[in-house]
Amino acid sequence: MSKGTLLVTRDGPVATVLLSNPGRRNTLTARMWREFAVVLAPLAEDPDVLVVIIRGDGEDFSAGADISDLKAILHNPDNGLHDGGDVTAGEEAIAAFPKPVIAAVDGYCLGGAWQVAGACDFRLASDRAVFGITPAKIGIVYPLSGIERLVRLAGPGAAKYLLFSGDFVPAEQALRLGLVERVIPQADFWTDVASFAHRLAGRSQLSLQAMKELVDIIAFVGTEGAGHSGRNALEQASNRWQEEMAAAADPGIGVRAFLAKEDPVFTWTGPGRTQANITDDSLQHEEEAR
Structure with a gap:
């Protein structure tokens, strides 16, 4: 079983949290979901960190929760959460972070990875990004926290379409549905993301x-x-x-x-x-x- 981890890098006032599970499209293991609270806490307290970017390691944001670890992820009795287990705990750690958080989505953002992106303040997507919310394909009920954010961002009709069908949607359609704030040509994507993050850091x-x-x-x-x-x-x-x-x-x-x-x-x-x-x-x- 892949262990996976979250890596933190710094560029002046901007910290980047890297979703890293090489060879598995950065699928998120139980350990990785639990690490969100661990890695974000010191960044929240550090006065020199003003903005956080969450991105994938390599060509994809994340293909979602690691299916081989799914039972442990969704039903961890140690976290005291009855809905969504470690997924909800990780999502809420992102949402509660007091400083601006940018989801930089390149490549696939699937399943539970949407909960990571949805909990951020901004979702910037490259024009090669692909989104899919796929619980109906594997017979699970998406955690309530993820459904709530999806409905607020995209509306009930779009939320039902995405949740019921599990269809993959390209970046431009995701923009029309309200899943992302901007779509950026892939050639300029990382430069534009960094520029936006540093602009926020100057406010x-x-x-x-x-x-x-x-x-x-x-x-x-x-x-x-x-x-x-x-x-x-x-x-x-x-x-x-x-x-x-x-x-x-x-x-x-x-x-x-x-x-x-x-x-x-x-x-x-x-x-x-x-x-x-x-x-x-x-x-x-x-x-x-x-």
Whole structure:
């Protein structure tokens, strides 16, 4: 049985998590699903890591959960999860990561690999990428967390089409269905992915992390649909981030750079880590900029 592993590399503020199971199209073993939480935890705490890319090792993103390991993956009694086992645990570790995560999909992204891609903030696909969500082909029920994300991204009709048929769809069709945000010519793919990641790394991490949390609450918890509790969760998170912004230097840095027509160099690295306040002068400049 292939062991497989997740490998981490660094390019300045951008970390790459490599799905590596050579010779098996990077199928994801039980060990690999469990490794997501292990490898992402230190990246979340590292103030020098601002963006994460998840990609496959070689020509494919991943052909999904390792079928030879499927029983262990879906029914691991040690993780306390009744739906999806290690798959759901790995998916949720990605979704809970506080910084931007990009799925860079080249080649095949099949079965459980969609749960990896779906849990990321962005899905960038090369024009040779192929997607397929295939539980009906092997007689299993796709984990609820994966179905929920698929429905929210693609809608119920497209979700049923993909889940029921198990059809493989090319990148351009995946774009039309809402599975990916961009399709990039393969010749330019890795250059464009790296450029996008570094562009995000240059933005205010205060802005990115705050808005990531707020968008996710709206998308996955809801506001009106979830009733009073959903609205409360959204308002509490928004208030907390407004307080963080009031104590951070990033707004002042951004305003001064905008007025000077310079690129800002933001300093916020995490909640409670920045002590400088926005100055009255910065606020005045902000009003003038408006």
